[in-house]
Amino acid sequence: MSDPSGRNGNVSSQNDRPEPEQLAFIRETVRRTNVPKAKPRTWRGAPLAKELPVARVLVDKGVLHLDRYFDYAVPEELDADAQPGVRVRVRFGAGKHSVRDGRREGGGLIDGFVVARVAGSDYSGPLAALAQVVSPEPVLGEELLGLARAVADRYAGSLADVLQLAVPPRSARAEKKPSPEPLPPPPAPDAGSWRRYERGPGFLEALASGGSPRAVWNALPGPEWADEVARAVAATLSSGRGALVVVPDGRVVARVDAALSAVLGEGRHAVLTADAGPEKRYREWLGVRRGSVRAVVGTRAAMFAPVRDLGLVVIWDDGDSSHAEPHAPQPHARDVLLLRAAHDKCAFLLGSWSCTVEAAQLVESGWAAPIVAGREQVRGAAPLVRTVGDGDLARDEAARAARLPTLAWQVVREGLKKGPVLVQVPRRGYVPRLACEQCREPARCRHCAGPLEASEGTAALKCGWCGQEESAWHCQECGGFRLRAQVVGARRTAEELGRAFPAVPVRTSGREQVLDTVPGAPSLVVSTPGAEPVAEGGYAAALLLDGWAMLGRPDLRAGEDALRRWIAAASLVRPQGTGGTVVIVAEPTLRPVQALVRWDPVGHAVRELSERAELGFPPVSRMAAVSGTPDALAEFLSAVELPGDAEVLGPVPVPDAPAGPSRRPGAPPPGEHWERVLVRVPPGSGSALAAALKRAQAARMARGGVEPVRVRVDPPDIG
Structure with missing residues (x-):
């Protein structure tokens, strides 16, 4: 028999050496009993x-x-x-x-x-x-390891890939520095502006008493939301537990950081962002893991922060694309925090000025309770929203001459008497999209077929992908030589406004330079969506131009995303009672435009969720996208053992994406023809779908498959 202590693997017997069959039986018995x-x-x-x-x-x-x-x-x-x-x-x-x-x-x-x-x-x-x-x-505790495994299983990925996202690179100098001793819990905070919401004070009381409430919070417009997040964190810390806040970008981190310092004082929270640099970020992360601080605010990677005794997870603006991790297995911060709330049995707060269909589903299912303000509170905090539709533009001489309707000119002129005016333009650059004036064929580069763009201060055209100049363009379809602008960018808009209001300073905020704040003095601020700076005292007015450009995207989330970006910009404008006005240039009968006019993002999300339920679209169903060359995709689908209730949609061709700045993540390599299928399962079968896809992909890799097949669970874009 084998030695139960495990100190040697010899087999002793009073008889002679056992036969080979006996040895095989003994070894199998030992293996199965885990000796x-x-x-x-x-x-x-x-x-x-x-x-x-x-x-x-x-x-x-x-x-x-x-x-x-x-x-x-x-x-x-x-x-x-x-x-x-x-x-x-x-x-x-x-x-x-x-x-x-x-x-x-x-x-x-x-x-x-x-x-x-x-x-x-x-x-x-x-x-x-x-x-x-x-x-x-x-650096890898049991809780973090369990979370990473759950994320890997949910997204059909590998544990090692998740840990690369969860554990920051090591810095020896940071490890040598001792972390400070943790401070005692702070007192429970006053409800403050949470009193504007019917369930707001009760939510804070539940956190302070050690409870784990789950809520979807539709925040009122204005800057108070950061202070409200800080008070929720303070209430959690007062109960002796930790809190984690995940926000889209560094600018938003700075606002929550300032609010936490004001409410908690210094030394009680850590900031985790890539902008801090590897050493400082790792030092802050170590302080969290060692228990020196119990509160964390950070961007996407902070969703894995190893907070001790986690009592609350918060995500702000979950519809922002920055919350979706581009690296394998591409988890979304909202879903990771939902897993943490379920595994750690902690409180959950999803907050935004707008509302996604995923947030609406959490309320619809009863998993989370809504925190919303009454209509009187909404009307008192929101600006006045006015619309300019296609019919108005057709009849407006000013709109045909300079892209801005008469109403917009009037609102800008009145707004500049009181403070800064925000102008949101959907496209960056000068004139990023050109077409033949005669036949409307898009102007493309002769070298790479990329879009030709007009540059500021020069008559030459330049390719937006390869950068080569085109000085002798002519249309390949009709032979024309005249161009027209399909889309006018932020810099061109700033130039036009500068000529129209020569005495007013014009600032731009976009990809090249993103402004955080602007003074409260009269000025024009031209910004792309998501780059709007905060104005001191709020903007006097805002123009939302070219609404069709965001609504016309072939994407399931086009309407939701357009409304989210409009509300984010309009929330920076002063309330209607102090003269705050927003003008949106879009067809007023469209559902997202009506939701903006009524300031009802929750109603828009509920209706979207109802329609997706009828059509079987996410988030009501779970879905995975599988793409590759036709042969590789067919081989994969023949080998995978999908759940019995799975439905395969496709295959359909994946649009080619030549190399360039606008190439989509996950697009096929240049010159290759790829196809994609969508695999859809009803609620409750998502785990089985992810497991089946993971097994098939693992078996394919073990066989040494040459042609790649890409698997993405719950892709954000299925349009």
């Missing part, structure tokens, strides 16, 4: 750890067929440092003495994490030893 195998005592003559001499390691290989743990022997000299959660380096790959499962004496060194120390391995061959403990700092 540890023989512990390795030495490796290349060096003694191994006396206690728990096997380290279970997650290697940094983000491929699905290697998405498991590997056993390594622990040399005695590394015994003290090789504890669960630390970073190590191990040999992995082809070597002189290969054994199964990648456990080799040769091969290259790669990074990994120790996830456990065990007494023995279920592998009977020799184990390679840990090569190095990179740092004795345990």
Whole structure:
């Protein structure tokens, strides 16, 4: 029989050596009952750890067929440092003495994490030893590991890929600096502006008493939302628990950071953004993991922050595309925080000026309660919204001459008497889209077929993809030589407004330079969506131009996203009672425009959710997009074992995307013809779908499939 202590793997018997069949039976019995195998005592003559001499390691290989743990022997000299959660380096790959499962004496060194120390391995061959403990700092705790595994399973990805997003790169200097001692819990805050909402004070009271309420919060327009987030965090901290806030970008982080400092005081929260630099960000992250601070605010990567005793997770403006991680397995911050709320049984708060269909579904299902203000409060805080439709533009001489209708000119002129005026333009650049004046054929580059653009201060055209100039363009369809602007960009709009109001300063905020704030003095601020700066005292007025450009996108979320961007800009305008006015140039009968006029984003989201439920679209259903070359896609679909209730839609061609700045993430390589299918399952089968896709992709990679197949679960764009 085998030694139950696991100190040796010899089989003793009073009789002669057992027959081969008996040995096979004994080994299989031992394997099935999880009795540890023989512990390795030495490796290349060096003694191994006396206690728990096997380290279970997650290697940094983000491929699905290697998405498991590997056993390594622990040399005695590394015994003290090789504890669960630390970073190590191990040999992995082809070597002189290969054994199964990648456990080799040769091969290259790669990074990994120790996830456990065990007494023995279920592998009977020799184990390679840990090569190095990179740092004795345990950075991967059980809670973070469990969260990363849940995210990997939900998105059909690998655990190593998720941990690359969750654990920041190491900085030795940051690890050497001790973290400060944690401060005692602060007192519970006053409700403040939460009193504007019927359920606001009760939400704070539940947090302060240690409860875990879940809410979808439709914030009133204005700057008070940051202070309201800070008070929710303070209420959670007063109960002795931690809080995590995830926002779209660094500018929004700065506003919440200032609000937290005002409500909590200094030293009680950490800021996690990429802009801080690797060392500072890692130092802040270590302070959170060590428990020095219990509150965190940050951008997308902060969704994995290892907050101690997590009591509240908050996400602001979940419809912003910045919350969707572009790297594999492409998780969304909202879904990660939902997983954390479910696993940690903590409170959840989703806040926005607008409302997504996912937020509406959380309320519709009863999982979260709504926090909204009454209509009187909304009317008192929102600006007046006026519309200019296509019919008005056709009859307006000023609109035909300068793109701005008479109403817009009047609102700008009156607004400049009181303060700054915001002008939102859907496109950046000068004239980013040109077409033949005669036949309306888009003007394209002769070299790469990219869009030709007009540059400021020059008559030459330039390609928006390859950058080559075009001085002798003519239309390939009709032979014409005259061009017209399909879309006018922010810089051209700023130039036109500067000529119309020569005594007023004109500022631009966009991709090249994003402004955070502007003074409260009269000025014109031309901005692309999402780059609007905050004006001191609020804007006196706002113009939302070319609404058709955002509504006309072939995307399921076009209306929702357009409304979100309009409301975000209009929320920076002063209330109607102090003269705040918004003019939107879009057809007034369209549903998103009507929702803006009534300031009813929740009603718009509820109606969108109802229609998607009838059509079987997300988020009511779960969906995955699988794309690749026709042969590779057909092979994948023939091998995958989809759930019985899965529905395959397609395949359809994926539009080619030549290399250039506007190439979409996940688009096929230039010159390759790809196809895509959508796999749809009803509620409750999402996990089975992700597991099936992951198994098929792992098996394909293990066979060495040459042509890539891309799998994305819950893609944000399925239009």
